[in-house]
Amino acid sequence: MSTTIESAAQVSAPSRTYSRWASLVVLCAGTLMTILDGNIVTVAMPAIQSDLGFSGPGLAWVVNAYLIPFGGLLLLAGRLGDLVGRRRMFAAGLAVFTAASVLAGVATTQGMLIAARALQGAGGAMASAVVLGMLVALFPEPREQARAIAVFSAVGAAGGALGTFLGGALTQALDWHWIFLINLPIGIAAWVAALRVLVPENGAGLGKGADFPGAALVTGALMLTVYVIVGSADRDLVTTLLLAALAVALFVGFTVRQARAARPLLRLRLFRSRLLTGANTVQLLMIATMYGFQFIGALYLQRVLGYSELATGTAFLPAPIAIGVLMLGLSARTVGRFGAHRVLLAGLTLIAAGMALLGRAPADGSYLPDVLPPLLLLSAGFAAAMPALTGLAMTGAHEEDAGLASGLFNTTQVVGGSLGLATLSTLAASRTDGLLARGAELVPATAEGYQLAFRVATGIAVAALVLAAGVLRPRA
Template structure:
């Protein structure tokens, strides 16, 4: 999806050509410094995207009071973002091929920064929801091309493992950092600054992206603009997320949900048929003939769904069950990013080189599974030290090694000619897994809580039961990922 130097993409990103030239000449300090700067810009955007999803989680109770959201309406602060983000990912990745990854990344960064300003100055629920939807659009545009650009910058296995470690920490640790930052900001200067803090970061990243990313032409809209396929997949993914999240609404009806589900499947089925027949498909289906690519991306979806669901549900548990305020909630998550940083930046790459990506992935998934089962047992009168902190240490360690290993397995299963396609597919799997997984688990928790309240349970107990059900479902995701890894993924070639 993002550009790569292949026969199918003759006008590939010139930054990849520079990288190849640098390798052939040994790659001097200036080249390494420039690549490190580009990696920092790409990860900064990824961090903003991840932060914004989790910063808002801590601020939700305050936002509800200030803007007058109903309990059902409050969910749309998250849902409006998820619908736009998940729906536009695949199209955004293809646009990277057609008009150039740099253009798509810069456009997404600009839209995301503008949307953050709209959210930050919002004085009504409607404006905030609109701003969040626009943030989802910008986030999808930028994030869809990030992974392909990183792979192009660091094609050598050792360097790529380290770069993926940085990217993995940004994705996994960023969620916990967002909860910490969100707590501090909400408690000290107000929830508006959860969005406004993106403005200086976004502007600085925008300037650096324009300066550091090499220009590229892309293959041209006329050579691959499958507008029908784009419309089908965007409609299918967006409607799919909406179908999931609307089930938590008090007005949700079974018949309506079933109709929405059928229409969603019709859109996605139409997209598959379109890709099989289109001259220039949005997603070439031949990539799925490679078992490792398909299996690894399924694992990535399950891993990100469980990992980000854990962050979201744990934040709600410590706030609404244990009674932590926003600042305490943020600080409570400190063990996760610290452990994740050590594992993904220092220990994980060395273990991967020694034992292989597949073995490390299984170890990471097993650690994540234990963390989810620990939180599943957290009681109403639980203790942070006994019930939460150990799970946070485990989640940091598990995702710190598991995410980079899963990404490398997904990329290693494709030929060089399909590197761009594999990059776009993998990034879509990551972001869609996080978005759809969070929606599924949040909806399940809300449904279980409503059921328990209807049975006469106390509110705190009903909330705890809802979160417990979500943790158990997330553990099921991880168990399925372990099964897929053990049965379908071949050991990565050294």
């Protein structure tokens, strides 16, 4: 009898391990699709503008229409995942995102494309919000969890840079419609795999915490916050301040509601965790730096160095390669050996150094001496920092709040990315316009605008480093 039990254990353990790692592959595939789509439009924007007749300010809504619902719905989707089941929420998000991608791919008018992008943002939020919670539940053992987070972070980080390459390649080889249509086979495969591989769960039930008034307040506040950030360059200061005040009022109303509700959407005790709150704040600053670099770096290559769409995408290829190799080969081992805090500080130091080098990028620069070295520094820094930061954030959450903590962590990424993009692009444009008004030539003035943006991003990275050194320091 004992021999039979031992044999069964020997069979079930490898099977369980395989099932968990297969589940990780499915989660990574779904996440990769949503991350690719957040960046793949960057290089294709001029082609979209030419084909559909967007104005300059109107073109920004191809990005904004995705970011606003994505950032606004993450927190709600994460909580609903805890209540109705994370697998259900993930699979539903994949289905919505894939259908919206097809609509975007066949869009023939500005309104149709913007509406499809908004629906993509909603589907992306549903799928992305619960992934980290599922990952932590699949890999509770610290060493395996570190490896799983390293794999997941590598896919996410490399996917951002890979999206830039694919956007350029597909736009130049075919046309911009294919940057969305490529999601159809990937989405179907990921959806089928999710239903077959991921373990079903019932969740706590909507009656355990479906605070719909609170959900309306926080979703409205988050959407309005992202809207204020991404559209700040196109509005006057008074309007921007009024909208920001309204967003703050909604957040205050949400906080009061959560403190008094019998079944709150967001348990405020979550923010008592020094690790969770500190990691989210550091991430906001770090992602603001990296997201601003992706967009402004692509513009520097095209508008200053004169690169084509395909050449721009190819120039970014070393980033996903370096990130993937470092995260998969070294990240989990370095975190295990030196601790997440030290690895995070090392990564943020490399990011600050890379941005400082980009602050010197000249108008007559070239790829090898002026772009590639800081690109590799930024890639190495992000490969070190992101898994360490993710582990610290999720360590600060209880199991019953894992989906909510995952949604919160993803929300911080979107808000940080939107903040970085809006701030840095506005600074660059203002600097360039000022120089042109004084008679400067276009290319040197554009280059100086980007230099200013990179220098400000360096300061943001240094602020993230200082905050991480103080707040996330492990207690004796």
